[in-house]
Amino acid sequence: MRTSLFYLPGVGTREAVEQGGAGLRGDLYDEMLRDVLGQCQLADELGFNSVSFTEHHFHCEGFELSNNPVMLDLYVGLQTKRLRVGQLGIVLPANNPLRVAEDIAMLDRMTGGRANAGFARGYQRRWVDTMAQQTHGVQGVRPHEHDRIDDTNRAAFEENLRIIKRAWTEDYFSHRGQFWQVPPPGTPWNIEATERWGSGVRNGVVTELAVVPKPLQKPHPPIFQPFASSERTIRFCAEEGITPILPPLHPLLERRLIELYAEVSGKAPGEGVGVLRDLIVADTDSEALQIWMDGPVFCGASWFRPFGFDKGMLHPDTGAEFDGDRFAEGLAFVGTVDTVTRQLETLRGRIPVEWVFAWNYNGLVDDGRIRHSMEAWRSTIVPRVAAWD
Numbered sequence: 001m002r003t004s005l006f007y008l009p010g011v012g013t014r015e016a017v018e019q020g021g022a023g024l025r026g027d028l029y030d031e032m033l034r035d036v037l038g039q040c041q042l043a044d045e046l047g048f049n050s051v052s053f054t055e056h057h058f059h060c061e062g063f064e065l066s067n068n069p070v071m072l073d074l075y076v077g078l079q080t081k082r083l084r085v086g087q088l089g090i091v092l093p094a095n096n097p098l099r100v101a102e103d104i105a106m107l108d109r110m111t112g113g114r115a116n117a118g119f120a121r122g123y124q125r126r127w128v129d130t131m132a133q134q135t136h137g138v139q140g141v142r143p144h145e146h147d148r149i150d151d152t153n154r155a156a157f158e159e160n161l162r163i164i165k166r167a168w169t170e171d172y173f174s175h176r177g178q179f180w181q182v183p184p185p186g187t188p189w190n191i192e193a194t195e196r197w198g199s200g201v202r203n204g205v206v207t208e209l210a211v212v213p214k215p216l217q218k219p220h221p222p223i224f225q226p227f228a229s230s231e232r233t234i235r236f237c238a239e240e241g242i243t244p245i246l247p248p249l250h251p252l253l254e255r256r257l258i259e260l261y262a263e264v265s266g267k268a269p270g271e272g273v274g275v276l277r278d279l280i281v282a283d284t285d286s287e288a289l290q291i292w293m294d295g296p297v298f299c300g301a302s303w304f305r306p307f308g309f310d311k312g313m314l315h316p317d318t319g320a321e322f323d324g325d326r327f328a329e330g331l332a333f334v335g336t337v338d339t340v341t342r343q344l345e346t347l348r349g350r351i352p353v354e355w356v357f358a359w360n361y362n363g364l365v366d367d368g369r370i371r372h373s374m375e376a377w378r379s380t381i382v383p384r385v386a387a388w389d
Contacts, residue, residue: 086116
């Protein structure tokens with residue numbers, strides 16, 4: 001089993017967030033950089049597989065100050081030795097796919113082949129609508145929305161992803177799609193150096209482009225898609241060789257998506273799939289629960305629930321509220337070493353997933369408590385349940 005760290009990352013304690021404007025405070029941002037780097041260096045020493053950061057913009061509230069995950073990746077990657085660095089994920093509909101391909105290829109080269117690639121669709125309209133206006137006007141779409149905006153966003157995501165994969169794997173290529181023309185038709189180029197030492201030009205017009213550098217990893221870095229929670233997304237991931245990362249979902253829906261991925265990909269159930277889980281390990285269950293309530297639950301209720309993330313916990317057939325025990329079902333890892341071990345055993349018994357992305361709520365959870373959870377997870381909990389990869 002492989003474990004990655006997942007960060008929003010946020011700035012400030014709950015008290016700082018509730019005072020307002022935490023995202024505007026440079027001192028809190030600097031503290032976040034120090035804490036996250038230190039935790040990633042510990043993860044590197046402990047043997048964690050990777051770390052992943054989100055992409056979001058304009059978050060004056062203090063949640064998810066991660067406007068350029070590739071830069072955070074490089075910041076961590078150049079100060080660690082083995083830890084892989086990635087994104088969960090770059091929001092493709094709001095980005096130029098050629099620039100994304102270049103940035104991740106550079107990251108892969110600069111870290112000696114330790115880059116992961118993670119791509120998301122984007123659900124926060126405040127920033128997705130703003131950032132996408134200079135590309136193709138695609139808008140953000142909340143989880144579980146299925147309408148024209150959703151269709152357009154998904155079409156842009158899928159086209160951008162295919163452009164990126166071609167940019168990584170083909171020396172020269174051209175593309176004619178709904179959103180992108182690569183290169184734009186009729187682009188003039190009469191440069192002797194290109195005629196002598198390059199390619200992609202015919203009769204003074206650019207016909208193909210070479211995106212350089214290419215990644216060090218071949219054919220390209222591993223690709224992940226976070227918060228995958230629909231059959232359409234799971235099917236696309238299976239077809240494209242992407243590892244979907246499922247958020248906490250109703251166990252019935254979770255099982256259906258795992259089985260669908262296996263059916264389409266031809267892999268064993270759970271192979272090539274990951275899950276996101278809160279991870280809080282403390283000396284007593286009550287202490288862990290209190291930390292979880294003050295940090296992750298506060299974040300979820302204040303920030304994620306308004307965007308509709310809680311709907312994934314509804315029964316997929318009836319829409320009824322989930323009435324089970326989240327901890328007993330392994331939907332969160334909160335408790336003592338023994339308690340979290342049982343929760344991981346339960347999860348692996350239901351769905352033997354390949355990846356667990358441990359959600360670290362830096363700032364909202366004290367640095368020392370995060371480090372304690374990481375050490376307990378690596379040294380005791382996972383070895384009791386599965387082989388550490």
